[in-house]
Amino acid sequence: MTKRARPDPADLGAALFVLALGGLAVWQTIAIPRSPIYAQVGPTLVPWLVAAALLVLGALLTASALRGGWSADVTEVAEAPPPNPRSLGLLLAGLLANLVLIVPLGFTVAATAQFVLTAAAFGSRAWLRNLGIAFVVSLGAYVLFVKALGVNIGAGLIEGLFFGVPD
Amino acid sequence: MDAISGLALGFGHALSLANLGWALLGCFLGTAIGVLPGIGPALTIALLLPITYSVSATGAFILFCGIFYGAMYGGSTTSILLNTPGESGSIITALEGAKMARNGRAGPALATSAIGSFVAGTVGTLGIAFLGPIVVDLALELGPAEYFSLMVLCFVTVSAVLGGSAVRGLTSLAFGLLLGLVGIDLQTGQPRLTFGIPELLDGVNVVLVAVALFAVGETLYLAWRHIEGTQEVREVGSIMMSRSDLKRSFWPWMRGAALGFPFGVMPAGGTEMPTMLSYYAERKLASPEAQAEFGTTGAIEGVAGPEAANNAAAAGVLVPMLTLGLPTSATAAIMLSAFQSYGIQPGPLLFTSQAELVWTLIASLFIANVMLVVLNLPLVGLWARILKIPQPQLYAGILVFATIGTYGISNSVVDLVLLYGIGIVAMFMRRFDFPVAPVVIGMILGPMAEQAMRQALTISQGDWTTFVTRPVSLVILLVALAALAGPRLYGAWMRRVAG
Numbered sequence: 001m002t003k004r005a006r007p008d009p010a011d012l013g014a015a016l017f018v019l020a021l022g023g024l025a026v027w028q029t030i031a032i033p034r035s036p037i038y039a040q041v042g043p044t045l046v047p048w049l050v051a052a053a054l055l056v057l058g059a060l061l062t063a064s065a066l067r068g069g070w071s072a073d074v075t076e077v078a079e080a081p082p083p084n085p086r087s088l089g090l091l092l093a094g095l096l097a098n099l100v101l102i103v104p105l106g107f108t109v110a111a112t113a114q115f116v117l118t119a120a121a122f123g124s125r126a127w128l129r130n131l132g133i134a135f136v137v138s139l140g141a142y143v144l145f146v147k148a149l150g151v152n153i154g155a156g157l158i159e160g161l162f163f164g165v166p167d
Numbered sequence: 168m169d170a171i172s173g174l175a176l177g178f179g180h181a182l183s184l185a186n187l188g189w190a191l192l193g194c195f196l197g198t199a200i201g202v203l204p205g206i207g208p209a210l211t212i213a214l215l216l217p218i219t220y221s222v223s224a225t226g227a228f229i230l231f232c233g234i235f236y237g238a239m240y241g242g243s244t245t246s247i248l249l250n251t252p253g254e255s256g257s258i259i260t261a262l263e264g265a266k267m268a269r270n271g272r273a274g275p276a277l278a279t280s281a282i283g284s285f286v287a288g289t290v291g292t293l294g295i296a297f298l299g300p301i302v303v304d305l306a307l308e309l310g311p312a313e314y315f316s317l318m319v320l321c322f323v324t325v326s327a328v329l330g331g332s333a334v335r336g337l338t339s340l341a342f343g344l345l346l347g348l349v350g351i352d353l354q355t356g357q358p359r360l361t362f363g364i365p366e367l368l369d370g371v372n373v374v375l376v377a378v379a380l381f382a383v384g385e386t387l388y389l390a391w392r393h394i395e396g397t398q399e400v401r402e403v404g405s406i407m408m409s410r411s412d413l414k415r416s417f418w419p420w421m422r423g424a425a426l427g428f429p430f431g432v433m434p435a436g437g438t439e440m441p442t443m444l445s446y447y448a449e450r451k452l453a454s455p456e457a458q459a460e461f462g463t464t465g466a467i468e469g470v471a472g473p474e475a476a477n478n479a480a481a482a483g484v485l486v487p488m489l490t491l492g493l494p495t496s497a498t499a500a501i502m503l504s505a506f507q508s509y510g511i512q513p514g515p516l517l518f519t520s521q522a523e524l525v526w527t528l529i530a531s532l533f534i535a536n537v538m539l540v541v542l543n544l545p546l547v548g549l550w551a552r553i554l555k556i557p558q559p560q561l562y563a564g565i566l567v568f569a570t571i572g573t574y575g576i577s578n579s580v581v582d583l584v585l586l587y588g589i590g591i592v593a594m595f596m597r598r599f600d601f602p603v604a605p606v607v608i609g610m611i612l613g614p615m616a617e618q619a620m621r622q623a624l625t626i627s628q629g630d631w632t633t634f635v636t637r638p639v640s641l642v643i644l645l646v647a648l649a650a651l652a653g654p655r656l657y658g659a660w661m662r663r664v665a666g
Contacts, residue, residue, distance in 0.1 A: 064334070095587045
């Protein structure tokens, strides 16, 4: 262990996030209505304990971050490849596309968009081929889940075209 | 019921065509997901939880346990051929296994890990059958106060003892407990931590959290740290082991199994510690010629021992899960929530109230082991081919199925927002070295611990000293305290001695 006096800003961010989570827990615990039913242990005790634990742990992490942080001491973190914002951006775009498209256009369109963007995030340039694979995989998954397992995963444009509009 | 008559009953049911089919499907799926990097048994079982609505409890648990055992077998294939551990228990296998593969000895490495897994899996399953009823007898004496203390011990060991740092492990646990609190409080009917969002009144779904942590978070992290290029898969070659390979593997298998099982049974859980200990033990005990192979050309002892320890520990994890209802790994926690969705109360009464289910399950574990060694030895070429699925399409497919698994539960976009939100948190947890398993365990075990605490305090009429005046409860809490403070005190003492 080497001693470093300089704070690690990234670790400090993580520590502050834990503190904020603790604050969120306190806020929501205060918001719990008073129970009209008598209970030896009310509904707020455990939330208070968890909130307190998060605040204490967050404080410990903040102290550690101010004293140089922990990331530099973890080999897995220290030896990790450098960040790749382009890949991460494409993947997040894929998640967002799915979120926005699934209700208006249905599962197959949303999943196809997500598949193509995810494959691109991991460096695949074969857009057209991925589009084909994505369409087959998504529609196949839709058939498997909705028709075989009876789990509804959101019908829309394409599903209506193939199987008729659901009731 | 004792082990012998239990097993007789169990094999009678397990050998039915339907149950054999579930076992085979589980073994096949388990090996496949164990081989594929990026998906593990916890995620797979979470995605399959909806089948609990349409399949009998026995069938579902045979399938889940087949996946659980199969993933342990498959994980070693990836470690050896790709030098990328498929799951945490095979990190050590990659050390020597990948070196053997580089020197053209991938075949014997795969064979010794498959046979070692079989030996250890069988020893471990025998352990479950004979130890299970004994633990149940002891557990029946425990009241809510002791149960609460046991859960505290479980929390401490999974979050503070394993992993890099007690503070980060406990933070993960607290995050899990917080997620577990969301929803209506069952005892008083009050909404908790719902932010006024009606979708949250039913609580946060376990499947959603598991998928967010293990699929979305992992994929996001891999994209964030993505480097262009493909990995090389080593050729398998002949899987025949020479007479000397067998002789050198035999005792490592035995020692690995003997080392792994107790670690799995104790709530210290996890497979990392026993595999590491087995590796160092074999390295010490190996003949001088073999010692020279360690770290250079790859020593077969270093594959045989840790692989056996890994599988025996995995079997051991099922003992506290089936007898006490205490999950000590993320996969066991997900299986526990499957019990809950069948309305089955996991715990010591399981062995009497659901004797047929439990013993059929244990018998199926023996059968699964035989199936797995057959699936993994002659068919190893097939699994090696799975490894050649290109990364972009693999992760794209994983995310599509992750979305289905979550959206299928409720058809609610709120759930998808939660899924991706927790996934982003999980990505940062990976970056800042916070373990994810305590989140799942805290979320599932937390509400059970709260219930046990309330019951204990109702019995004692609000007297908090009940947890320390009941001797068994006190002892368990002291063990938990020692597990939390012990390593730190030891470290301080070592520094004082050294300084």
